Amino acid sequence: MLFGKKKEITPEIYSEDFCQSCSEKTKRRYEEGDYIYGSGLQCKKCMSSNTVVTAIYGEYPEEDTRAKA
Numbered sequence: 001m002l003f004g005k006k007k008e009i010t011p012e013i014y015s016e017d018f019c020q021s022c023s024e025k026t027k028r029r030y031e032e033g034d035y036i037y038g039s040g041l042q043c044k045k046c047m048s049s050n051t052v053v054t055a056i057y058g059e060y061p062e063e064d065t066r067a068k069a
């Protein structure tokens with residue numbers, strides 16, 4: 001039996017884009033160069049590129065740890 005098994009999983013980083021045209025929020029994988037209030041990706045809903053990154057956060061893929069709201 002293994003005690004103290006150390007899982008070295010790195011959290012998945014996500015970015016949240018907010019579309020300023022239709023107010024759609026899109027959670028997606030973080031991409032290098034993303035920063036809060038930087039420009040996000042094109043909105044998938046209205047195809048506007050008027051989006052802004054409103055959040056960047058890490059999530060562990062297996063555990064549902066919601067340390068940050």
Ligand SMILES: [Zn+2]
Pocket residue numbers: 019020021022023024043044045046047048
């Ligand atoms: Zn939109």
